[in-house]
Amino acid sequence: MFKIQTLNKIDPIGLKGFPLDQYEIASEFSNPDGVIVRSMKMHDMEFGSGLKAIARAGAGVNNIPIEKCTNQGIVVFNTPGANAHAVKELTIAGLLLASRDIAASIEWGKTLIGKGDEVPALIEAGKKNFAGQEIRGKTLAVIGLGAIGVLVANAAQALGMNVLGYDPFISVKHAWKLSRNVKHAEGMESLLANADYVTLQVPLNNDTKGFINKDKFKMMKDGVRLLNFARGGLVNNTDLEDAIASGKVARYVTDFPDEETLKMDKVISIPHLGASTAESETNCAIMAVDQIREFMENGNIVNSVNFPAAEMERNGGARIVIANKNVPNMVSQISTLLASEGYNIANMLNRNKAEIAYNIIDVDRKHADPILADKIAAINGVIMVRIIE
Ligand SMILES: NC(=O)C1=CN([C@@H]2O[C@H](COP(=O)(O)OP(=O)(O)OC[C@H]3O[C@@H](n4cnc5c(N)ncnc54)[C@H](O)[C@@H]3O)[C@@H](O)[C@H]2O)C=CC1
Numbered sequence: 274m275f276k277i278q279t280l281n282k283i284d285p286i287g288l289k290g291f292p293l294d295q296y297e298i299a300s301e302f303s304n305p306d307g308v309i310v311r312s313m314k315m316h317d318m319e320f321g322s323g324l325k326a327i328a329r330a331g332a333g334v335n336n337i338p339i340e341k342c343t344n345q346g347i348v349v350f351n352t353p354g355a356n357a358h359a360v361k362e363l364t365i366a367g368l369l370l371a372s373r374d375i376a377a378s379i380e381w382g383k384t385l386i387g388k389g390d391e392v393p394a395l396i397e398a399g400k401k402n403f404a405g406q407e408i409r410g411k412t413l414a415v416i417g418l419g420a421i422g423v424l425v426a427n428a429a430q431a432l433g434m435n436v437l438g439y440d441p442f443i444s445v446k447h448a449w450k451l452s453r454n455v456k457h458a459e460g461m462e463s464l465l466a467n468a469d470y471v472t473l474q475v476p477l478n479n480d481t482k483g484f485i486n487k488d489k490f491k492m493m494k495d496g497v498r499l500l501n502f503a504r505g506g507l508v509n510n511t512d513l514e515d516a517i518a519s520g521k522v523a524r525y526v527t528d529f530p531d532e533e534t535l536k537m538d539k540v541i542s543i544p545h546l547g548a549s550t551a552e553s554e555t556n557c558a559i560m561a562v563d564q565i566r567e568f569m570e571n572g573n574i575v576n577s578v579n580f581p582a583a584e585m586e587r588n589g590g591a592r593i594v595i596a597n598k599n600v601p602n603m604v605s606q607i608s609t610l611l612a613s614e615g616y617n618i619a620n621m622l623n624r625n626k627a628e629i630a631y632n633i634i635d636v637d638r639k640h641a642d643p644i645l646a647d648k649i650a651a652i653n654g655v656i657m658v659r660i661i662e
């Protein structure tokens with residue numbers, strides 16, 4: 274029985290993908306085999322010795338201590354693209370919220386409660402205070418052209434915006450999906466100098482923390498509208514406050530409010546609703562469950578952020594999966610040991626990603642002795658071993 278711990282509320286339709294004769298699902302376990310999580314911060318958690326995989330039902334993995342997981346042989350998955358449409362739609366709503374003073378005008382409307390028959394006239398008299406601008410014909414800079422950025426760029430273009438895209442690491446898959454009307458920005462300076470709106474669709478990591486800071490604000494037009502549906506930490510709050518005070522930033526729409534931004538003028542705050550749609554929650558949960566199952570039952574790895582992709586058909590025999598440091602001579606040590614223990618390799622796959630290598634080895638026997646796993650684990654550089662029958 275595999276024990277799967279859910280750390281956030283995970284969509285029940287997705288969780289139904291776990292056959293109950295093989296999996297036990299609960300929000301509390303002392304030493305689970307797998308974890309499914311959304312945004313809960315896991316950095317201070319201790320991981321039990323049985324933990325094999327963490328699946329983030331969503332895109333961003335900044336709530337998971339990736340390096341610690343890699344060192345402990347724990348495979349971390351995410352579900353790329355599964356919630357991208359939901360975030361695209363809310364980002365488009367953000368463009369309109371940044372343009373038409375919708376949030377403040379709704380709040381003002383509520384102040385008229387009790388004015389009786391005067392309300393319609395007061396509405397007509399007061400609306401001049403909330404006039405806005407159209408997005409059509411304006412220029413939008415999209416920073417990050419991944420699953421979400423591409424959808425936002427294409428949708429904004431379809432709404433009549435001029436769209437500039439920036440992503441030095443764009444994947445071929447996403448480049449194919451990008452509308453040919455989206456212009457490629459050569460660099461940050463020309464991107465920001467020409468944009469009326471800037472939207473962030475990049476992950477938060479060591480390279481992007483505080484990415485939007487005073488230097489970037491200097492490059493932007495006066496009165497720019499900044500959208501952040503990616504992560505709060507991408508923007509330096511002190512520099513943002515100054516940029517708002519000077520009129521450089523006319524509106525900041527964020528899905529990630531914090532104590533500081535909540536107090537700022539011209540900030541429109543949404544409580545991290547980007548992926549909170551029934552469709553996205555189901556998509557993410559189904560994908561996370563499929564990926565965890567494939568790993569638990571077959572050792573195959575699809576959509577991991579810290580391990581290489583590795584998939585091999587089963588041959589009906591026992592399978593041994595091994596993670597090791599990506600250093601020379603590991604495969605030969607492992608295969609020598611297998612031979613000396615009398616195991617014949619029927620099929621084998623070896624993949625690596627940065628510091629880690631992953632092997633799937635099928636032997637031509639139905640069963641492998643658990644002692645074998647201990648012997649492989651004793652090889653210097655081996656991080657994780659599992660026998661799957
Ligand atoms: N508001 C919400 O509820 C949600 C927010 N997100 C956030 O949006 C981010 C992006 O999500 P996806 O598009 O699904 O991920 P993705 O991995 O498909 O795309 C991210 C893109 O950013 C690019 N990138 C990375 N560093 C960059 C840099 N320094 N400059 C320009 N581009 C850079 C990558 O090359 C990649 O193409 C997530 O990491 C997450 O933080 C994602 C889903 C929901």
Ligand SMILES: O=C(O)C(=O)COP(=O)(O)O
Pocket residue numbers: 311312330331332333334356545547548549
């Ligand atoms: O997928 C992401 O990166 C998100 O930010 C969505 O977060 P959530 O699953 O809604 O807590």
